[in-house]
Amino acid sequence: MKNYTTNKIRNIGIIGHGSEGKTTLTEAMLFNAKAIDRFGRVEDGTTTTDYDPEEIKRHISISAATAPLEWNQHKLNVIDVPGYFDFVGEMAGALRVVDSACIVVGAVSGVIVGTEKAWDYCKEYGIPRIIFINQMDRENANFKKVIDQLKELYGTSIAPFQVPIMEGGQFTGFVDVIAMKAMQFKGKDMVEISIPDSMKDEVEPIRTILVEAAAETSEELMEKYFSGEDLTEEEIRTAVREGVVCGDVVPVICGSAVNNQGVTTLMDTIVNYLPAPGECGGITGEHPQTGEPVERTYSSSEPFSALVFKTVVDPFVGKLSIFKVMSGELTTGINVYNPNKEKVEKINNIYLLRGKKQESVDKVVTGDIAAVAKLQVTMTGDTLCDQSGPVLYEGIRFPEPSISLAVVAEKEGEEEKVFSGLYRLTEEDPTFTVDKNQETGEMLISGVGEMHLEIISKRLQNKFGVGVAFKEPKIPYRETIRKSIKAEGRHKKQSGGHGQFGHVWIEFEPLPDTEQEFEFVDKIVGGVVPKQYIPAVDKGLRECLSKGVLAGYPMVGIKATLYDGSYHSVDSSEMAFKVAASLAYRKLDQANPVLLEPIMRAEVIVPDDYMGDIIGDLNKRRGRILGMNPLGNGMQEVVAEVPQAEMAKYATDLRSMTQARGSFKLTFVRYEEVPANISAKVVEQAKQENAE
Numbered sequence: 001m002k003n004y005t006t007n008k009i010r011n012i013g014i015i016g017h018g019s020e021g022k023t024t025l026t027e028a029m030l031f032n033a034k035a036i037d038r039f040g041r042v043e044d045g046t047t048t049t050d051y052d053p054e055e056i057k058r059h060i061s062i063s064a065a066t067a068p069l070e071w072n073q074h075k076l077n078v079i080d081v082p083g084y085f086d087f088v089g090e091m092a093g094a095l096r097v098v099d100s101a102c103i104v105v106g107a108v109s110g111v112i113v114g115t116e117k118a119w120d121y122c123k124e125y126g127i128p129r130i131i132f133i134n135q136m137d138r139e140n141a142n143f144k145k146v147i148d149q150l151k152e153l154y155g156t157s158i159a160p161f162q163v164p165i166m167e168g169g170q171f172t173g174f175v176d177v178i179a180m181k182a183m184q185f186k187g188k189d190m191v192e193i194s195i196p197d198s199m200k201d202e203v204e205p206i207r208t209i210l211v212e213a214a215a216e217t218s219e220e221l222m223e224k225y226f227s228g229e230d231l232t233e234e235e236i237r238t239a240v241r242e243g244v245v246c247g248d249v250v251p252v253i254c255g256s257a258v259n260n261q262g263v264t265t266l267m268d269t270i271v272n273y274l275p276a277p278g279e280c281g282g283i284t285g286e287h288p289q290t291g292e293p294v295e296r297t298y299s300s301s302e303p304f305s306a307l308v309f310k311t312v313v314d315p316f317v318g319k320l321s322i323f324k325v326m327s328g329e330l331t332t333g334i335n336v337y338n339p340n341k342e343k344v345e346k347i348n349n350i351y352l353l354r355g356k357k358q359e360s361v362d363k364v365v366t367g368d369i370a371a372v373a374k375l376q377v378t379m380t381g382d383t384l385c386d387q388s389g390p391v392l393y394e395g396i397r398f399p400e401p402s403i404s405l406a407v408v409a410e411k412e413g414e415e416e417k418v419f420s421g422l423y424r425l426t427e428e429d430p431t432f433t434v435d436k437n438q439e440t441g442e443m444l445i446s447g448v449g450e451m452h453l454e455i456i457s458k459r460l461q462n463k464f465g466v467g468v469a470f471k472e473p474k475i476p477y478r479e480t481i482r483k484s485i486k487a488e489g490r491h492k493k494q495s496g497g498h499g500q501f502g503h504v505w506i507e508f509e510p511l512p513d514t515e516q517e518f519e520f521v522d523k524i525v526g527g528v529v530p531k532q533y534i535p536a537v538d539k540g541l542r543e544c545l546s547k548g549v550l551a552g553y554p555m556v557g558i559k560a561t562l563y564d565g566s567y568h569s570v571d572s573s574e575m576a577f578k579v580a581a582s583l584a585y586r587k588l589d590q591a592n593p594v595l596l597e598p599i600m601r602a603e604v605i606v607p608d609d610y611m612g613d614i615i616g617d618l619n620k621r622r623g624r625i626l627g628m629n630p631l632g633n634g635m636q637e638v639v640a641e642v643p644q645a646e647m648a649k650y651a652t653d654l655r656s657m658t659q660a661r662g663s664f665k666l667t668f669v670r671y672e673e674v675p676a677n678i679s680a681k682v683v684e685q686a687k688q689e690n691a692e
Contacts, residue, residue: 017113022061163175171185313427325364418466494571501567597644
């Protein structure tokens, strides 16, 4: 692929709801640009951007994949972004570096939740966008219905550039509203025809809206329009492009990716209307040492800087870091600085990635996207820059993991291999974490949804050849006591020769604050327990606290006062007093022991329409609603306190209750006593597990 200047580059994300044809559209664009010889199919697992074994098996995109191509003397860096919500992290990475987006909407399904989320992300990131109404070849395809839905949601910014020509329910061509000419599909080609008479009444008002939108971009055009003069096609195109670049105008194109109809027109629209890198302004970072703002423009004369937006881990090739050059140029064989890790990295090989295919290049210009192999410390979201002109860019805001499962190696002895593989996969996917729960001893993996974690386990199998089994994570219950008791612990052992003797009286009482785990008080008078053995009593009790008397959970909120005892001048030892203390501890089963459970603060954000369902569901989960906060844009935040035990699969349940429009965050608040009926079940289950 030849080198292109920055103004000839277009970085575009293909986004939208799952199964609307984004991957097929990307494939059609590659085919039209002659970047591939044959048009692959998702169903056959032969597309360029779905190459992972799980993508091929499931017929869905899991990872964002780059697909550079050449069209009309421009380079298009197309990024095919997954639409399923479990892989929303892939969208966050891609949208951080693209300069525009194409939202794919189904002509039958219309505007659904994935469309809304794609639009919201573009708005949040300030990304100019166009809409491609796909699947016009399908039965019940309804262009007008989709346009009406888009206008209802997004108002006057929606600008149809085309109106489809339908003959006998078949999509046969379209009317170009700006040029006011009709195009008809003839095999692989398009031919110009006159606009059908039956469509003139439909096309005229759409053109009027477009002309008005163009006229509003400048006073000069406004005057011309109101004086009754016609705007030229060139004036309309120039004005509309300005509106598209600043996000005020969103062109709508229609077609059928699977039949490769309307795709070349979409590609022309991308080249002619969407911005080149830097056209929407420069980029601001900060100086890594001083924190002062650093302004950069997309210019080759500036010092080199780049942002890594994706990492691919390959057990054979190693790690590939995919980045966008924000300023300057990158060539092979040089050293660059990573200000996030304060380390220097060597650039050996630079690649252009098209799906899984790699093409070596010597240089990458400002605004372009490429990959570099085997960086030692660089992770997704890191900045790379020239050491003499350092800059640190804001990283990528990835969604927090919302579901956790415990994992165990399928085969004994493979634990180390499993966990090193899982840690390697966290490099690739920042929405996935691996963590050991110190209290329960379980290894937990956390992700965005159940499918996300399932695919992680399959990737572990495919890439590293080891399997894992999932389990529900244990809840880190604790135990405490509700009444005071006095307990004796007497340890006497004589089997000829040196014996063992330790004897204590301890008063156990509940501490008012269970956050305080343990308090030991020495009230021995008259040396009935010699001073040198008192620390052994304290230590013996502390060692016992890890296993409660009720169900074996850690014991908290206990005050132990050593007030009496006795000793033997020969047989007493530290060990004997430790054992005596543990014997006294066992009698805590008479101190009305109770189970405590972790209580979480849940902050749930949902559209107004779902408020009743969400509150009802949280109440069913033994939740206490603390309040509701209107957030604007038809969204509400519900704040509640809910036991952790009731929130295990909440991510999945919330998604189905709100059609994936809801999100939530959990934070630990405190421990509270478990209701008696639930406590009995937990204790019974714990006893069974301990017996096994």
